[in-house]
Amino acid sequence: MADHGFGRQVGKRRHLLGIAGLDPGQIRAALDLAETYISLNRQGGPRDVMRGRTLMNMFFEASTRTRTSFELAGKRLGADVINMSPSGSSVSKGETLIDTAMTLNAMHVDVLVVRHDQSGAAALLAQKLDASVINAGDGTHEHPTQALLDALTIRRHRGTLEDLTVAICGDVLHSRVARSNIHLLTTMGCTVRICAPPTLLPAGAAQLGVEVHTDMRKALAGADVVMMLRLQKERMSRSFVPSSREYFRFYGLDAAKLALAKPDALVMHPGPMNRGVEIDSSVADDLQHSVIQEQVEMGVAVRMAVLDLLTRDMRRNA
Amino acid sequence: MSRLFVNARLLDPANGLDAPGTLLVEAGRIAALNPAAPPADAERIDCAGACLCPGLVDMRVGLREPGEEHKESLATLAACAAAGGVTTLAALPDTDPPLDEPALVEFVARRAASLGVTVIPYGAATKRCEGRELAELGLLREAGAAAFTDGRRAIAEARTMRLALSYAATFGAFIIQHPEEPSLASGGAVTEGFQATMLGLPGIPAAAEAIMVARDIRLAALTGGHVHFGHVSTAEALALIRDAKAKGIRVTCDTAPPYFDLNETAVGEWRTYARLSPPLRAEADRLAVLAALADGTIDAIASDHQPQDTDAKRLPFAQAEPGGVGLETLLAVTLNAVHAGHLPLLDALALLTHRPARLLGVEAGRLAEGAPADLCLFDLDRAWQIRADDLCGNSRNTPFDGRPVQGKVLGTWKAGRRVFG
Numbered sequence: 001m002a003d004h005g006f007g008r009q010v011g012k013r014r015h016l017l018g019i020a021g022l023d024p025g026q027i028r029a030a031l032d033l034a035e036t037y038i039s040l041n042r043q044g045g046p047r048d049v050m051r052g053r054t055l056m057n058m059f060f061e062a063s064t065r066t067r068t069s070f071e072l073a074g075k076r077l078g079a080d081v082i083n084m085s086p087s088g089s090s091v092s093k094g095e096t097l098i099d100t101a102m103t104l105n106a107m108h109v110d111v112l113v114v115r116h117d118q119s120g121a122a123a124l125l126a127q128k129l130d131a132s133v134i135n136a137g138d139g140t141h142e143h144p145t146q147a148l149l150d151a152l153t154i155r156r157h158r159g160t161l162e163d164l165t166v167a168i169c170g171d172v173l174h175s176r177v178a179r180s181n182i183h184l185l186t187t188m189g190c191t192v193r194i195c196a197p198p199t200l201l202p203a204g205a206a207q208l209g210v211e212v213h214t215d216m217r218k219a220l221a222g223a224d225v226v227m228m229l230r231l232q233k234e235r236m237s238r239s240f241v242p243s244s245r246e247y248f249r250f251y252g253l254d255a256a257k258l259a260l261a262k263p264d265a266l267v268m269h270p271g272p273m274n275r276g277v278e279i280d281s282s283v284a285d286d287l288q289h290s291v292i293q294e295q296v297e298m299g300v301a302v303r304m305a306v307l308d309l310l311t312r313d314m315r316r317n318a
Numbered sequence: 319m320s321r322l323f324v325n326a327r328l329l330d331p332a333n334g335l336d337a338p339g340t341l342l343v344e345a346g347r348i349a350a351l352n353p354a355a356p357p358a359d360a361e362r363i364d365c366a367g368a369c370l371c372p373g374l375v376d377m378r379v380g381l382r383e384p385g386e387e388h389k390e391s392l393a394t395l396a397a398c399a400a401a402g403g404v405t406t407l408a409a410l411p412d413t414d415p416p417l418d419e420p421a422l423v424e425f426v427a428r429r430a431a432s433l434g435v436t437v438i439p440y441g442a443a444t445k446r447c448e449g450r451e452l453a454e455l456g457l458l459r460e461a462g463a464a465a466f467t468d469g470r471r472a473i474a475e476a477r478t479m480r481l482a483l484s485y486a487a488t489f490g491a492f493i494i495q496h497p498e499e500p501s502l503a504s505g506g507a508v509t510e511g512f513q514a515t516m517l518g519l520p521g522i523p524a525a526a527e528a529i530m531v532a533r534d535i536r537l538a539a540l541t542g543g544h545v546h547f548g549h550v551s552t553a554e555a556l557a558l559i560r561d562a563k564a565k566g567i568r569v570t571c572d573t574a575p576p577y578f579d580l581n582e583t584a585v586g587e588w589r590t591y592a593r594l595s596p597p598l599r600a601e602a603d604r605l606a607v608l609a610a611l612a613d614g615t616i617d618a619i620a621s622d623h624q625p626q627d628t629d630a631k632r633l634p635f636a637q638a639e640p641g642g643v644g645l646e647t648l649l650a651v652t653l654n655a656v657h658a659g660h661l662p663l664l665d666a667l668a669l670l671t672h673r674p675a676r677l678l679g680v681e682a683g684r685l686a687e688g689a690p691a692d693l694c695l696f697d698l699d700r701a702w703q704i705r706a707d708d709l710c711g712n713s714r715n716t717p718f719d720g721r722p723v724q725g726k727v728l729g730t731w732k733a734g735r736r737v738f739g
Contacts (some may be wrong), residue, residue: 097634118637120517120519120635122633139636140516176518202514203512203515204515207512208516226451
């Protein structure tokens with residue numbers, strides 16, 4: 001096998017388009033490298049890794065945390081970082097996506113971080129661009145760096161990812177975070193349970209290699225990690241769930257439900273949280289369990305590691 | 319001017335004919351099969367042992383003129399049809415404007431007549447194909463509409479469908495349904511299931527087809543009308559149709575090559591050229607379509623030719639327009655099923671010729687003395703690879719790009735005149 005690098009080769013470059021397709025070795029290597037970047041990040045970072053390289057953040061969907069996290073990661077590695085936030089209805093059209101890709105190509109961007117509301121948008125760009133593409137969330141497909149940072153957070157607390165039971169609860173149907181986490185955690189040997197009202201479970205979920213639950217008490221029983229997902233308001237208007245209060249009653253994480261998990265269970269959330277919808281404030285802010293703030297810090301380290309890995313070919317060839 | 323096709327393997331599924339022979343064409347019509355004394359001055363066309371069958375009859379073709387000529391004009395449509403061996407085609411009315419006016423129906427039929435292919439327009443079942451008020455079915459029928467449909471849009475309201483079925487029956491016409499329950503299909507891009515989940519694409523449950531088929535069979539029974547389901551793609555819907563036929567309910571259906579030659583895995587990683595409506599299905603459904611072709615449940619194979627230009631396809635998957643072109647590949651992909659042993663050759667050709675012709679009530683699809691000399695000459699065994707870039711027409715959005723096939727159209731004649739090859 002000639003393909004030893006991180007991510008996936010499409011055209012001239014390597015890209016991180018999803019977790020699906022990564023093997024345990026690739027994931028472990030990324031997490032190990034991210035581990036070293038935690039302290040380097042605290043010290044301001046090694047600014048030579050991406051010196052002279054251009055990183056473009058192109059977020060077609062609003063984002064504060066992920067975009068800032070990539071921006072910081074790029075700057076800590078010495079890259080020139082440009083943020084582009086195309087907005088308005090005209091740019092949400094796909095023609096512009098390809099057009100934009102062509103424009104970027106002409107600017108010789110080295111790494112493109114993209115978030116888009118359409119599944120497959122990052123893969124489409126990877127086909128059209130000479131840059132390395134990092135998927136920062138495409139529709140309901142994947143959000144790979146979120147899964148890596150979640151895994152790093154878990155590993156730092158548990159020392160391993162193997163033989164853990166992780167419950168992923170909430171709007172799994174529409175969640176790219178859930179998909180990426182399912183792929184990563186099952187690849188690394190975790191027992192993964194997903195839990196949602198039946199209306200928010202994806203078809204064929206069991207084929208993902210997870211336990212499928214609709215009763216949150218069963219999903220949480222004895223769990224090492226509880227990952228909550230964000231429920232978007234529009235899901236109510238489309239009747240996936242009747243109301244936020246009913247949702248919170250059965251699928252919101254509160255202290256009583258959390259008590260069913262292991263006493264030292266970790267509580268995670270990709271943010272931004274809907275307090276009182278999918279998570280109770282008392283749980284979200286309980287530092288005995290909640291590692292939600294730590295996830296944010298791990299995000300920068302993981303993104304530094306991913307940027308480092310994807311640009312190794314460029315450094316080697318320079 | 320007479321033409322004599324010699325050294326042909328004559329195939330006429332309507333009569334079960336499959337034998338070497340000669341065929342004489344005079345004044346645009348078939349004058350004789352194996353004439354004892356052919357005219358000495360006839361132009362001889364040596365078929366060199368290739369298959370000569372009736373020109374194909376394609377009962378489901380998407381029209382882009384009027385309204386979207388940049389995707390396909392009637393002229394480019396005619397060229398694609400000829401290249402595919404198709405000499406008669408029935409065209410969906412969901413153009414812009416839709417064919418809900420008798421004058422528009424006449425316009426399309428007349429304009430195509432000069433282009434070397436018979437285009438039989440379907441009339442809109444409802445005004446503007448919006449599914450609310452019935453179109454003027456009687457006047458449209460007089461203008462030449464073969465049947466009525468809202469094209470790629472399902473007639474959603476049960477009441478509207480009931481009225482359309484009973485009213486159309488008065489004029490001896492049937493209603494073609496796009497069998498898909500719209501509220502279940504809304505926003506969907508692929509068949510619901512594991513693959514849709516992996517790709518993060520909104521799914522359409524296979525049941526959306528069966529639900530509409532079950533409802534409309536019941537309405538056909540209620541009204542005594544004739545319902546025809548276009549591009550049927552699921553095992554469950556086919557089982558319902560098989561049962562309804564056994565009960566004597568007036569129901570017919572067609573399918574299209576993608577549904578028996580490809581399955582949902584052709585979507586790969588967001589290949590928009592494999593985005594079709596209905597979406598490509600699971601392998602079990604594909605096999606059920608093949609079985610229903612073999613047992614006669616399906617009445618016709620139609621191309622479901624739906625041109626879309628590059629701009630409509632080079633998009634993130636869920637934003638891309640559904641549909642694939644199919645006229646040029648109709649015969650070859652169907653012959654793949656023959657070579658694979660799923661269908662006898664004559665049965666496959668019957669589904670492409672006299673069976674749809676009979677449904678449409680047109681004089682086509684037969685090698686009979688006196689019949690129009692619409693002919694398709696093909697090499698049954700020649701292997702080739704479908705390549706989107708090699709297709710003719712303004713749009714080349716084939717879901718079969720790269721597919722190896724066996725069987726190639728060599729020549730097409732319309733009313734005795736060579737239009738391809």
